[in-house]
Amino acid sequence: MAAEFNSLSLGRLAETAIEDRIIPGLVVGAGQAGRIGLLAAYGHRQLEPAPLPATADTVYDLASLTKAIVTSLLVVKAVEQGRLALDQPLGDHLPPLADRPEVTLRRVLAHAGGMPAHRKFYESLFATSGVRPQYRAALVAAASGEPLVYAPGSQSIYSDLGFILLGALVEQSLGARLDELAQRLLFQPLGLGRLGFVDLVGGESFLAPAGLDVAPTERCPVRGRLIAAEVHDLNAWAMGGIAGHAGLFGDMGDLLRLCFALVGAYHGRGTAGAPPIVNPEVLRELWRPAGIPGSTWRLGWDGPAATGSLAGELLSRRAVGHLSFTGCSLWLDPEQETCVIVLTNRIHPVVRDDPRFRALRPRLNDEALRAIGYQAR
Secondary structure (H helix, E strand, C coil), rough: CCCCCCHHHHHHHHHHHHHHCCCCCCEEEEEEEEEEEEEEEEEECCCCCCCCCCCCEEEEEECCCHHHHHHHHHHHHHHHHCCCCCCCHHHHHHHCCCCCCEHHHHHHCCCCCCCCCCCCCCCCCCCCCCCCCCHHHHHHHHHCCCCCCCCCCCCCCCCHHHHHHHHHHHHHHHCCCCHHHHHHHHHHHHHHEEEECCCCCCEEEEEHHHHHCCCCCEEEECCCCCCCCCCHHHHHHHHHCCCCCCCCECCCCHHHHHHHHHHHCCCCCCCCCCCCCCCEEEHHHHHCCCCCCCCCCCCEECCCCCCCCCCCCCCCCCCCEEEEECCCCEEECCCCCCEEEEEEECCCCCCCCHHHHHHHHHHHHHHHHEEEEEEEE
16 A cells, blocks of 8 residues: 555544544545555544544445446446447346337436336345345346336436346346456456455455455444445345445555556556556447436446536546445546545444535545645646
8 A cells, every 4th residue: 555645634624524423534545647646544434333443445335336336347348348239228138128128228327217216125025134145136127127217318317226237237248247247357457456345145255354444334224233344235235245236345545546547548558568457439438428418427427517516626527436325436537547536434323314424525525636736627
C-alpha cells in the first residue's frame, strides 16, 4: 500500500462527520494517471461489538458498485467475444422476456428496461433459515417474471432487478459463475487480491485466508445479527452472496488500481505490457450517455448531474461513477485519468435515512479532488 497522503480540510470535514455520528469512519482515495495522490483513513470501521479503527486497507461491502465494476464490465467482455450484443433483447436468453424484444441489454444497463426498482424476493424464499443453493435460480426466475412498470427506453428507474438478470445472462453467455468470471477476467489479470465475493453457500471467501479486516454493516432485523463479511443486501444474500446487483467486497488499494486500469484502457493502454483490461471501443460505448430522457445514466455507470450532483461540483460533467447503499462511491474522469473513491459503512450499526450523509458525499469528493490539484476541463 502506498504511503498515506492527507488533506487538512478533508480531515476536518471527515472528523466532523464522525463526531456528528453521520458515519462511523471512512477511507478516501484519489489519484491521477496511475499515481495515488491522496489516501487517508478516519474514524472507525466498526462501533459494535467494540470500536475498531478504519485503516487504509479496511475491506468494505461495496454493494451496488458491483453493478459498475463487475456486471457491466463482464457484459463488455461478453460483447468483446461476440457472445452478447448491446442491442440484443434479453428475451433471446431469458424465456420469460421472449415476448418483450424492446427490453435490450443496452436499456437494462441504463436502468431503462421497464423494470421496477426493487422487490423483496427473499421474503418468499425463506424466513430466517439461511440460504440454499436452489434459491439463486429461483430468485433469477422471479426477477425475469416480474411485470414491467413502464415502457422500456422511455425513462430510467434505477433497478436491482435488471442487474440480477444481467448477472445471470453473463453467467450463461460466458459459462461460469459471476465471482469466478470476475476473478479470471478482471481481477487476477491486474493482480487484485482484495476484491471479490463471499460465497455463503460454498463457504469460500477471499477474505478469510488473508485475514483481512472487514467493516460490518447493520444489525439486520431479518437475520437477527450484526452483519460482517457477509453481503448486506438481502436479495444478494438469498442468492448466496453472488449476484449481479450486489455482493462485491473490496479495499481502497485494489479499487484504485482497477480504476487506473480502466481509465488507461479508455485511452487504449494496458498495464505492465498487457493489453487493455477491456476493449477500449466497447468501454467508451459503455461510458457514453445512454440518451434516456431526463437521465444521467450511461451503461451500468452513472454521470454527474449538471447541478447538485452527489459527485460534487469540481468533477467533470463527462465523468462516470456509481454510488452504493452502504455508503461507498466511486467516480472517474476518463479524459484526465482521475479517480476519487470514498469507502464507508454509513449503515453501521443501523440503517438510517440521514440527509446529512447525502450532503456529505459531494463535499468529500470535492475536498479529495482539491487535495490532488484536480481541475475539470
